[in-house]
Amino acid sequence: MIKPRIVALMILLPLATLYVSLFIGRFAVHPGEVAHILLGQFVPIPRDWPASVETIVLQIRLPRAILAMFVGAGLAVSGAAYQGMFRNPLVSTDILGVTAASGFGAAVALLLSKNAIALQIIAFAFGLAGVGLTYLLARVYRSTPVLMLVLSGVVVAAFFSALLSGAKYVADPESKLPAITYWLLGSLNAASVNSLKMALPPIIAGSIGLLCMRWMINVLSLGDEEARSLGVRTEWLKGGIIVCTTLITAAAVSVCGIVGWVGLVIPHVGRMLVGPDHRALLPASLSIGATYLLCIDDIARTASASEIPLGILTAMIGAPFFAVLLRKTRGSWQ
Amino acid sequence: MSAPLIEVRGAGFSYGEQAVFSGVDLEVYSGEVLTILGPNGCGKSTLLRCIGGGLALDQGAVRFENIDLSALDARARARKIALLFQDHTPSFPFPVLDVVSMGRTPYLSAFGAPSAQDMHIAEEALEQVGMSHVKKRPYTELSGGERQLVLLARTLAQQPAVILLDEPTAHLDFKNQVRSLQQIGALAERGVTMVMTTHDPNQAFLFPGRAALMRPGGSLSVGPPSEVITNESLSAAYGIAVAVLSIERRDSGELKFCTPWYNWPRSQ
Numbered sequence: 208m209i210k211p212r213i214v215a216l217m218i219l220l221p222l223a224t225l226y227v228s229l230f231i232g233r234f235a236v237h238p239g240e241v242a243h244i245l246l247g248q249f250v251p252i253p254r255d256w257p258a259s260v261e262t263i264v265l266q267i268r269l270p271r272a273i274l275a276m277f278v279g280a281g282l283a284v285s286g287a288a289y290q291g292m293f294r295n296p297l298v299s300t301d302i303l304g305v306t307a308a309s310g311f312g313a314a315v316a317l318l319l320s321k322n323a324i325a326l327q328i329i330a331f332a333f334g335l336a337g338v339g340l341t342y343l344l345a346r347v348y349r350s351t352p353v354l355m356l357v358l359s360g361v362v363v364a365a366f367f368s369a370l371l372s373g374a375k376y377v378a379d380p381e382s383k384l385p386a387i388t389y390w391l392l393g394s395l396n397a398a399s400v401n402s403l404k405m406a407l408p409p410i411i412a413g414s415i416g417l418l419c420m421r422w423m424i425n426v427l428s429l430g431d432e433e434a435r436s437l438g439v440r441t442e443w444l445k446g447g448i449i450v451c452t453t454l455i456t457a458a459a460v461s462v463c464g465i466v467g468w469v470g471l472v473i474p475h476v477g478r479m480l481v482g483p484d485h486r487a488l489l490p491a492s493l494s495i496g497a498t499y500l501l502c503i504d505d506i507a508r509t510a511s512a513s514e515i516p517l518g519i520l521t522a523m524i525g526a527p528f529f530a531v532l533l534r535k536t537r538g539s540w541q
Numbered sequence: 542m543s544a545p546l547i548e549v550r551g552a553g554f555s556y557g558e559q560a561v562f563s564g565v566d567l568e569v570y571s572g573e574v575l576t577i578l579g580p581n582g583c584g585k586s587t588l589l590r591c592i593g594g595g596l597a598l599d600q601g602a603v604r605f606e607n608i609d610l611s612a613l614d615a616r617a618r619a620r621k622i623a624l625l626f627q628d629h630t631p632s633f634p635f636p637v638l639d640v641v642s643m644g645r646t647p648y649l650s651a652f653g654a655p656s657a658q659d660m661h662i663a664e665e666a667l668e669q670v671g672m673s674h675v676k677k678r679p680y681t682e683l684s685g686g687e688r689q690l691v692l693l694a695r696t697l698a699q700q701p702a703v704i705l706l707d708e709p710t711a712h713l714d715f716k717n718q719v720r721s722l723q724q725i726g727a728l729a730e731r732g733v734t735m736v737m738t739t740h741d742p743n744q745a746f747l748f749p750g751r752a753a754l755m756r757p758g759g760s761l762s763v764g765p766p767s768e769v770i771t772n773e774s775l776s777a778a779y780g781i782a783v784a785v786l787s788i789e790r791r792d793s794g795e796l797k798f799c800t801p802w803y804n805w806p807r808s809q
């Protein structure tokens with residue numbers, strides 16, 4: 208069905224990028240040394256590298272790279288699932304208001320001077336609450352029509368954006384406001400083993416859930432009534448997809464701020480490579496999303512003396528890339 | 542006659558305040574093609590969607606082999622009743638065979654995907670409607686007529702007891718109308734039970750079975766096509782002058798058809 212060459216590429220590309228990410232940076236480490244350090248974790252070999260290098264590779268770069276991969280993979284697979292469910296190529300993971308709500312939660316936490324863990328928990332909880340609100344708002348006649356979901360998402364996102372602006376307005380312009388603004392631009396520089404523990408379980412759980420439903424997303428993309436006539440319990444399926452993508456997106460936003468464009472663009476790249484069938488598209492989106500965000504983050508931390516916020520880079524690279532894609536496909540799905 | 546396969550009793554449906562039909566009684570017998578006729582807006586498509594389970598009745602019930610359909614979940618219902626939609630909006634450019642294999646969904650678990658055996662059933666269904674040659678093409682690239690046949694194959698892959706067809710020839714050109722009707726006729730020959738709505742009264746004469754003429758509000762006359770479709774009944778239902786004619790065919794007896802009387806004002 209899918210060419211073995213493409214499958215191999217999808218598996219090898221993220222791993223190769225991960226390896227490269229461990230030796231590039233402001234403190235250059237020799238690729239061979241990285242290989243030795245990694246190998247040294249599993250087999251006893253003589254430790255001929257400085258301890259500081261091992262700390263940089265294993266304690267700083269590795270957690271950050273892993274977080275980048277999981278966030279990228281999660282956002283991409285969520286975007287692909289949503290584009291199928293909403294039958295719309297312009298849909299992204301923030302369509303139901305999760306990003307705006309999480310962003311407001313994070314701003315509140317920053318206003319209250321909470322620590323990083325508390326911020327992540329509050330942002331995550333607000334993200335779930337925001338989507339829950341959208342879902343309740345969209346519920347009519349014991350069903351949730353797709354159009355109602357989209358419109359309710361617009362309402363909830365606008366409401367939380369207004370609250371966020373309010374939070375910024377009352378924030379201390381010397382200390383709090385820059386913190387909020389910088390956080391909203393997105394960054395992985397707070398990545399640590401702790402943030403991995405916080406973000407990975409929901410991202411992994413949500414991704415597995417979506418992968419399990421990937422054939423049913425094909426059927427759902429025919430539209431609600433037709434899917435129902437084919438025996439799909441559409442309300443359960445849509446609910447399941449929303450829960451999974453919300454877990455992923457809220458976890459991603461809570462650890463690294465707002466990273467736009469990944470969930471919008473990567474599914475289109477996936478469709479170009481493996482076609483529209485979600486059985487292949489979802490795994491492909493995982494792989495491409497992981498590789499993409501890892502590359503972006505490598506640029507973010509190496510391109511200039513100070514770090515470039517992720518959100519700026521994903522949009523600056525994502526938007527022109529999407530433009531090229533649009534011209535090439537002329538708006539069709541392939 | 543044996544017990545009906547589907548029994549509609551006292552069915553009523555309304556969109557909010559606006560009642561579409563009420564008090565509809567209808568039976569569908571195994572092996573027949575029941576053709577439902579009626580003017581625009583009389584509610585025949587709505588009735589079909591209620592039987593198919595896409596819409597829920599406000600009053601009355603639909604019983605399938607004496608089981609209330611509202612008691613069945615979507616999966617169980619989809620194994621018994623398949624629906625060919627009138628307005629199908631293509632989504633992604635899935636290959637034709639994958640679209641047909643979606644008919645196997647009611648036999649899959651919630652996290653399942655079609656097995657090799659399901660794909661085999663899908664291929665056979667595609668074969669039956671004579672569309673095997675396009676099985677690898679993206680179905681968004683097919684013509685309207687070809688797509689309709691592919692979707693008919695999908696209902697066959699569902700292996701239902703009855704197929705509901707909502708105006709299967711709407712949007713099709715003359716040749717593709719005939720092509721679709723021929724496939725439906727072939728299925729009727731094999732004893733597939735079908736309920737079909739149509740705008741063209743002629744189609745009721747084509748298949749073995751009964752015709753139902755539906756008037757706004759839901760009053761129905763049901764019976765053999767030649768009794769239900771007459772000059773008087775059609776003229777009354779549609780509010781235009783209609784003539785039902787018949788010609789002798791050398792091989793297969795009488796062919797009935799109807800035509801309106803056009804009567805436009807002469808320019809003076």
